[in-house]
Structure formats: C-alpha cells, structure tokens
Amino acid sequence: MLRIFAIAVLGLAAAWAGPTWAYDGIVEKKTFSMATYTTQGGRTIKDVKVGWESYGKLNDARDNVILVTHFFSGNSHAAGRYAATDAAPGYWDGIIGAGKPIDTDRFFVISSDTLVNLSTKDPRTITTGPASIDPDTGKPYGMRFPVVTMRDFVEVQKALLESLGIRKLHAVVGASMGALQAFEWAAAHPAMVERIVPVIGGAEADAFLVGWLDIWASPIRLDPNWKGGDFYGGAEPVEGLALALKIVTLHARAAGWADRTFGRKWADPAKNPADAMGNRFAIEDTLDKAATARAKTSDANHFLYLAKANQLFSAGHAASLEEGLKPVKARTLLIPASSDLVLPPYLAARAATILKANGTPVETVTIEGDGGHLDGVLAIAKAGDAIKAFLAR
Amino acid sequence: MLRIFAIAVLGLAAAWAGPTWAYDGIVEKKTFSMATYTTQGGRTIKDVKVGWESYGKLNDARDNVILVTHFFSGNSHAAGRYAATDAAPGYWDGIIGAGKPIDTDRFFVISSDTLVNLSTKDPRTITTGPASIDPDTGKPYGMRFPVVTMRDFVEVQKALLESLGIRKLHAVVGASMGALQAFEWAAAHPAMVERIVPVIGGAEADAFLVGWLDIWASPIRLDPNWKGGDFYGGAEPVEGLALALKIVTLHARAAGWADRTFGRKWADPAKNPADAMGNRFAIEDTLDKAATARAKTSDANHFLYLAKANQLFSAGHAASLEEGLKPVKARTLLIPASSDLVLPPYLAARAATILKANGTPVETVTIEGDGGHLDGVLAIAKAGDAIKAFLAR
Structure with missing residues (x-):
C-alpha cells in the first residue's frame, strides 16, 4: 500500500531510480565450475570457473528465467546487496527487484561473470582467463590463454543454466557488452530465447x-611492465591499465555530462593550469584518480582479451550480419542512448533493420540524455516502463 | 575561357576539389625571427623563429590580406607546391588559388607555423618550442619551455604581419586549432580583423x-623514453607519440568513413583475427602504420605543449566566454562538420549564440558528411561557395 502510494506520488521512474525499492533479499555469490570447456576456436580450457548470482525464485516449470548479461567492466552483481551494510547495490538495482520492471516477484533473474572478466582482483568476481593458473603448467596463462568470443561467454552461461535445469529463457537483458551477448544468445540458441533486450548495444x-x-x-x-603479458609475480602494468580505463571512462560519457560535472574548473583552485605544464583541469585529475582506483581490481591481460572478444563480435558469426541474424526468433526491445559515443544508436538501428526484414518483432526505445554510453546503466530507469511492458507481452 | 568551360561542366565544387586549378606559383617557405618574445604568462623566449609562406600579391594599401591559421598537426603549407615535382600541394589547395574561393588573384594569403608546432623534424616546418635550443643553456628546453596559448600564437603572427606592414586583415580563416586562433584573433585585436571563418572549431x-x-x-x-621531457640525444618516446597520434587520427574520423574504408577486413587475409591475439583487423594495422610514420617527423614534447594550448583555449581569456567574445567585431562564418567528434557542431552553435547576442553578424554553413572532424580539411570544397560569397561581402 505504501509502495503504491509512493509510486503514484513520485512517478514510476523516480521510484525505480531511488534506493527505496532495492532488491531486499541478501544476494549470495556462487561459483559454477566446468572440468573442461572447449572454445569456439577449438582450444580446451580445464577447471573453468565463473561466478553467478540470482534474484527471485525459479518456478517449477523453470520457465520464468531472465538472464542478465554484464558490460565490459562489470560483473554479475546486477542487483541487491551481499550484506545490509554494502555501500551500494548492484548496478541495475533500479530496475531489478520486487515490483520493478524486471520483477523478482515473478521472474528468476540470474547473471554470471563472463570468462576473462576484467575484475580479477575483486573478491566478488569469479572468472577464468589469462590471470588464472594453467593446470598444465602451474603458472598463469598470460597471453597463452585462448582467444574467446561472445559465443564462448554464451556457451558457458548455457552450461550454467543447464546445470540448474533451465532450458528456456523468458528474456536475455544486458547493457553494452551485455547487449552483444543478448544478440549472440538469440542467434546461437533461437529455440531457447523468447525475448532479448539489448541496451546500448x-x-x-x-x-x-x-x-x-x-x-x-x-x-x-x-x-614496459606488461612484458608480453608475463608480468605475474612482478611489477604489473598498472599505469598502462589505468590509461586504458581512463580512455574507456571518458569515451563512455558525453559533453553534457562533462560540462555539468566539471566545466573548466581546475583540479586545485590554487594552481591555474595556465601557470605550469603540471597544473591540471578538474576533469583530468578526476579521470586519473578514478582510473587508478579501478586498475587496482583489474587485470591488464583480461582487458586485452575482452577488447578482442568485442572486436570479434558479429552476432551469429556468419559470412554477413544478415546471415548471422537470420536464425533469430526472439522478440526484441532495443534501448540505445541518444548521446552514446561507444555503441551509438545507429548500431541498434542497423540491427533493427535486419531483424525487421527477417520478420522479427522489434521495438526501439531511446534513452534521451547527455550522459553518453553510461546512460544505459545509470539512466536505465527512463526505459523502465518500456521494459516492464515488453516483458509482459 | 577553358577555365569557365571546366567550371560549367564539372560544377564548382568538383573543379575546386581537383588539382586542375591548384595554386600554380611556386611556394617559398620563409622564416620570421624575433630576438625575443614574451609570452602571455610573462616568460621571455629568445631567438624565436617561425616559418611562413604566402600566395598571391600584397596590394599597395596592404589591405587585401587573408591569414590562414593551421590545425593541430598541420603547418603553414596551406596551398601550392614548393616544387613542380611535389607529390601533393598544401592541405587547402582545393580552395586557395587563382579563381578559387580564397582567390589569390585578389587576396594576399599568408600562413605561418605556430610556436610549438608538432612537426619539428619536417624540414619544411620552422618553429620554436621544447625541442629548440635554449640559448641560455645550449640545450633543448624540454619541459622548461614556457606554457603557450592561442593568444601567443596570435601575437607571433601579428608581429610577422607588422613586419610586412600589414595592419588590417580582410579575414582570418582556419580549421580546427586554426579556428580557435581565428576566434582569438577576433577577440584580441577586434579593430584589425574584419572577418573570421572558423572551420570545425x-x-x-x-x-x-x-x-x-x-x-x-x-x-x-x-x-619510458619520455623521461620527463629530457629525451633529446637519446632514445625518443616514439611509441608513446605514435599512440598519441593514433588516437588523434581515429578521433578525427567517424564511423561512416571507417565502414567505407575498412569494414571488418583483416590486416592480412591469411590471418583471421579470431585465430590469435596478434592477428588484427585492417583498421588497426593501418592506423598503427600511419601513426608510426607521422611520429617520425613529430616531437613528443611539442605534442604536450599543443595539447595544453588547446585545453587552455577560451577566446579572449576572460572570466567567461561571454566576456571574452564581447570585443569581437568581425563578421563571422562558422563551418562545422556534421559528423565531427572532436569539435562537434554544438561548439560552433554555442559561439554563434553568444556572438549573435552581441550583435555580431554570424552565418553557419555545415559540411554534411560522414568523414568526421577531418571533413573540415578534406571536404572543405563543399563550403567553397559559402566562403567565396562571405569574403566578397
């Protein structure tokens, strides 16, 4: 009753965006293990482990499943908290939870960490990649780890789902690299995927x-600390990794956000950037500090493998994208962000054109804003109504 | 007569874009020297030298002058050839020459290399910056060179013009960083500048x-070879410089160009990027090769000083841009490029709004295309009619 009142007063978007309606179960990170996994390229990896978590309950028919696929620098922590004292909930807590667009009263929502996940040093991320120990040598793989693709991410997720007896997905929903996985799921396993919601993809x-x-x-x-990827046990390429993360961070934003957040403010009000080469603007300083902090939980080789997986992506991996998308049966809701510079709306439009020509039902809802690519994560509540309605159809 | 026929048949844009009507005088690179120059920051540099060149004839009244200000990685070679055997003419040869929009039959067109010009190792670029020998120490300045701004670039150009007896500019025309200089000219010396044409700025x-x-x-x-800027005489930071130039090159382009030029082609048709981490796409390989080649004629410290000068830019360098633009009297023709990601059209629009509020006559002509920022250099002929008409008013 209180909830209904709050929604009526604040408006749905505001209610979803706030922490008030956060997923209120305590989230547990679990591990899915495979003795071996053979990549699309034909290489077999032993002792594959990925983390996963879920929100809501799997029904008896096991057909109320929504898979949430994560973005480049994300992991499976899409909603809720591991402990009541956590500083922040999962990244899409605004739309995942009881009574929210991805309603955990109705759906069993599951998300897994990908192979070669970036955040190897985050204790809540579980992944297998170049930083993992190769059981055959007892040493980290480094750049000897096989190339992996979105399809490999999908196949490991499929094995996880099958281990839970799940053979049908009500929807695959993901932002950015998560959107690429959603497309790949629909192309690779059309009979299993009823709907996809590729956000900023x-x-x-x-x-x-x-x-x-x-x-x-x-x-x-x-x-120089990268050393062809064999840096484990020594000084790590943290400066190169931090610069990589800095580029991603700015590229994932847009001019309006930068203006509102920083303008031409100086990093230090006492140090005019015009006075010395080392005096900086606030935006430079903040981006550097954020990137340095993020580098501490990340692995440089994992970054390279993720970049490669994204470069290689073409849904269905066929001779042409038209061919690759031909098997898709999933009803599709595309959610681009208007100011996105990484995966701009024209990419969603291109996919829509091909899917429509195939007779696949496609809708597009654009997140209007000036926050750039990240609007697909931070401003997703703007598309909450559309997601809710789409999942109900 | 032949010319008139060709223009009628081919259309003006095509005629301007082709080499047929190239500036046909032989261009001579000259040097302008100042015993000392004191920067806006109050530091005095000795033995300042910048290169310059000109096309067309200065009239007796010395009032037929168009100053062309160059872009970040450019120099004063805007038109014509140094020798009949030159592989290519100056970068805006399509619009500068006899009978062209910037008509050398009528105007004396002059351009100078800026301070801290990037291309220190190009024998046709003459500049003063961190790679120059400090007469007080007999060693290169390195990062001890003073911070310089667009205003400093303008003041050195003004000294050059005054050495030729020029006290009035029919127009200042420039692309990208050249557009910033055009704005700075109009704000700093309003009585001297009758028109400005900021292109992609x-x-x-x-x-x-x-x-x-x-x-x-x-x-x-x-x-690691940068060494705080003191790399002269040893190994130079060519890899860092090449990566810097690679970022600039891609940032100055757009998706349509990349699709048309490369698509998802592989660098080597025998090496599928999916097969090995080292196998690459054509766009990666081409950008690397181009950047490595450009790094050979460039200086890493000069790059840092140029980046700083661009960051510091706010026309008129006042408390606000509104204040800074208040003195401007110059009639203004803004030429943004629709697909520009470096200095997108909203920046030109923002300037136009302020200038109009001041009562300054402003026109905007947008170069439509999918080539990105570089359309302002490579597709400038599309705005040829507008430039010609504007200069005639």
Whole structure:
C-alpha cells in the first residue's frame, strides 16, 4: 500500500531510480565450475570457473528465467546487496527487484561473470582467463590463454543454466557488452530465447568500434611492465591499465555530462593550469584518480582479451550480419542512448533493420540524455516502463 | 575561357576539389625571427623563429590580406607546391588559388607555423618550442619551455604581419586549432580583423575536449623514453607519440568513413583475427602504420605543449566566454562538420549564440558528411561557395 502510494506520488521512474525499492533479499555469490570447456576456436580450457548470482525464485516449470548479461567492466552483481551494510547495490538495482520492471516477484533473474572478466582482483568476481593458473603448467596463462568470443561467454552461461535445469529463457537483458551477448544468445540458441533486450548495444562491432577497442587496449602494450603479458609475480602494468580505463571512462560519457560535472574548473583552485605544464583541469585529475582506483581490481591481460572478444563480435558469426541474424526468433526491445559515443544508436538501428526484414518483432526505445554510453546503466530507469511492458507481452 | 568551360561542366565544387586549378606559383617557405618574445604568462623566449609562406600579391594599401591559421598537426603549407615535382600541394589547395574561393588573384594569403608546432623534424616546418635550443643553456628546453596559448600564437603572427606592414586583415580563416586562433584573433585585436571563418572549431575548449586532449597526450608520459621531457640525444618516446597520434587520427574520423574504408577486413587475409591475439583487423594495422610514420617527423614534447594550448583555449581569456567574445567585431562564418567528434557542431552553435547576442553578424554553413572532424580539411570544397560569397561581402 505504501509502495503504491509512493509510486503514484513520485512517478514510476523516480521510484525505480531511488534506493527505496532495492532488491531486499541478501544476494549470495556462487561459483559454477566446468572440468573442461572447449572454445569456439577449438582450444580446451580445464577447471573453468565463473561466478553467478540470482534474484527471485525459479518456478517449477523453470520457465520464468531472465538472464542478465554484464558490460565490459562489470560483473554479475546486477542487483541487491551481499550484506545490509554494502555501500551500494548492484548496478541495475533500479530496475531489478520486487515490483520493478524486471520483477523478482515473478521472474528468476540470474547473471554470471563472463570468462576473462576484467575484475580479477575483486573478491566478488569469479572468472577464468589469462590471470588464472594453467593446470598444465602451474603458472598463469598470460597471453597463452585462448582467444574467446561472445559465443564462448554464451556457451558457458548455457552450461550454467543447464546445470540448474533451465532450458528456456523468458528474456536475455544486458547493457553494452551485455547487449552483444543478448544478440549472440538469440542467434546461437533461437529455440531457447523468447525475448532479448539489448541496451546500448549493436549486433556487430563496426570498423570504428574495432578501431576504438584497439585504442582502449594499446596503452597496456605500451607499458614496459606488461612484458608480453608475463608480468605475474612482478611489477604489473598498472599505469598502462589505468590509461586504458581512463580512455574507456571518458569515451563512455558525453559533453553534457562533462560540462555539468566539471566545466573548466581546475583540479586545485590554487594552481591555474595556465601557470605550469603540471597544473591540471578538474576533469583530468578526476579521470586519473578514478582510473587508478579501478586498475587496482583489474587485470591488464583480461582487458586485452575482452577488447578482442568485442572486436570479434558479429552476432551469429556468419559470412554477413544478415546471415548471422537470420536464425533469430526472439522478440526484441532495443534501448540505445541518444548521446552514446561507444555503441551509438545507429548500431541498434542497423540491427533493427535486419531483424525487421527477417520478420522479427522489434521495438526501439531511446534513452534521451547527455550522459553518453553510461546512460544505459545509470539512466536505465527512463526505459523502465518500456521494459516492464515488453516483458509482459 | 577553358577555365569557365571546366567550371560549367564539372560544377564548382568538383573543379575546386581537383588539382586542375591548384595554386600554380611556386611556394617559398620563409622564416620570421624575433630576438625575443614574451609570452602571455610573462616568460621571455629568445631567438624565436617561425616559418611562413604566402600566395598571391600584397596590394599597395596592404589591405587585401587573408591569414590562414593551421590545425593541430598541420603547418603553414596551406596551398601550392614548393616544387613542380611535389607529390601533393598544401592541405587547402582545393580552395586557395587563382579563381578559387580564397582567390589569390585578389587576396594576399599568408600562413605561418605556430610556436610549438608538432612537426619539428619536417624540414619544411620552422618553429620554436621544447625541442629548440635554449640559448641560455645550449640545450633543448624540454619541459622548461614556457606554457603557450592561442593568444601567443596570435601575437607571433601579428608581429610577422607588422613586419610586412600589414595592419588590417580582410579575414582570418582556419580549421580546427586554426579556428580557435581565428576566434582569438577576433577577440584580441577586434579593430584589425574584419572577418573570421572558423572551420570545425569553437570559441572555447569545453570540459569534454579538455578531457580528450589529456587522453591524446597521456601515452607520451607513459612511454619510458619520455623521461620527463629530457629525451633529446637519446632514445625518443616514439611509441608513446605514435599512440598519441593514433588516437588523434581515429578521433578525427567517424564511423561512416571507417565502414567505407575498412569494414571488418583483416590486416592480412591469411590471418583471421579470431585465430590469435596478434592477428588484427585492417583498421588497426593501418592506423598503427600511419601513426608510426607521422611520429617520425613529430616531437613528443611539442605534442604536450599543443595539447595544453588547446585545453587552455577560451577566446579572449576572460572570466567567461561571454566576456571574452564581447570585443569581437568581425563578421563571422562558422563551418562545422556534421559528423565531427572532436569539435562537434554544438561548439560552433554555442559561439554563434553568444556572438549573435552581441550583435555580431554570424552565418553557419555545415559540411554534411560522414568523414568526421577531418571533413573540415578534406571536404572543405563543399563550403567553397559559402566562403567565396562571405569574403566578397
């Protein structure tokens, strides 16, 4: 009753965006293990582990499942808290929970950490990648880890779902790299996927994105501590990794956000940037500090493998995107962000054109804003009504 | 007669874009020297030298002058050839020459290399900056060179013009960083500047651009050969500089260009990027090769000083941009490019709003295209009619 009142007074978007309606169960991070996994490229990895978590209850028919696929620098912590004292809930807590657009009173929502997840040093992320120990050598794989693709991410998720007896997905929902996985799920396993909600994504990395991903990754290779990827046990390429993360952070934003947040303010009011080469603007300083902090929980080689997986992405991995998307049966809700510079709305539009030509039902709802790519994570509540309605159809 | 026929048949834009009507005088690079120059920051530099060149004839009244200000990685070679055998003419040869929009039959067109010009190792670029020998120490300045701003670039150009007896500019025309100089000219010396044509520019670096310029510059500082700028005489930070130039090159383009030029083609048709971490896409390989080649003629410290000058830019350098633009009297033709991601059209629009509120006549002509920022250099012929008409008013 109180909830209904609050929604009526504040408006749905405001209610979803606030912490008031956070998923209120305590979230538990679990581990899914496979003795072996063979990549699309034909290489077999032993002792594969990925983390996962879930919100809501799996019904008896096991057909109320929504898979949430995570973004480049994210993990499976999409909603809720591990402990009541956690500073913040999962990244999409605004739309996942009881009575929210992805309603945990109705759906069993599950998310898993991908292979080669970036955040190897975050104790709540469980992944297998170049920083993992190769059981055959007792040493970290480094750049000897096999190339992996979105399809590999999908196949590991599928094995996890099958371990829970799940053979049908009500929807796959994901932002950014999560959107790429949603497309790949729909193309690879059309009989299993009823709906997809690709947020701030596209069905293929175009040449411009391939080039940008290379630029994201390049500072790591430039760092003398990278050493061809064999840095484990010694000084790590933290400066190169921090610069890579800095580029991602700015690229994932837009001019309006930068203006509102920083303008031309100086990092230190006593140090005019015009007075010395080392005096800086606030935006430079803040981006550096944020990137340095993020680098502490991340792995440089994992970054390179993730960039590669994104570059290689073309849904269905066929001779053309048209071919690759042909098997898709999933009803599709595309949610681009108007100011997105990483996966701009034209990529969603391109996917929509092909899907529509195939007769697949496609809707598009654009998040209007000036926050850039990240609007797909931080301003997702703006698309809450559309997601709720889409999942109900 | 032949010319008139060709224009009628081909259309004006095509005629201007082609080499047929190239400036046909032989261009001579000259040097302008100042015993001392004192920066806006109050530091005095000795033995300042900048290169310059001109096309067309200065009239007796010395009032037929168009100053062309160059872009970040450019120099004063805006038109014509140094020798008949030159592979290519200056960068805006399509619009500068006899009978062209910037008509050398009528105007004396002059351009100078800026202070801290990037291309210190290009024998046709003459500049003073961190790579120059400090007469007081007999060693290169390195990072001890004073911070310089757009205003400093303008003041050195003004001294050059005054040495030629020029006290009036029919127009200042420039692309990108050249547009910033045009705004600065109009704000700093309103009585001297009758018209400005800022192409792909804005009147102030906003926070987003300040952040991007920092990202452009960051790989240089990451290169262990940079050594705080004291690399002269030893191994130079060519890899960091090449990465900096690679970022600039992609940032100055757009998705349509990348799609048309590369698509998802592989660098080597025998090496599928999915097969190995080292196998690459064509766009990655081409950008790397181009950047490595450009790094050979560039200086890493000069890059840092140029990035700083661009970050510091706010026309008129007043408490607000409104204040800074208040003195401007120059009739203004703004030419943004629709797909520009470096200095997007909103920056030109912001300048136009302020100038109009001041009563300054402003026109805007947008170059429509999908080539990004560089459309302001490579597709300038599309605005040829507008430039010609504007200069005639």
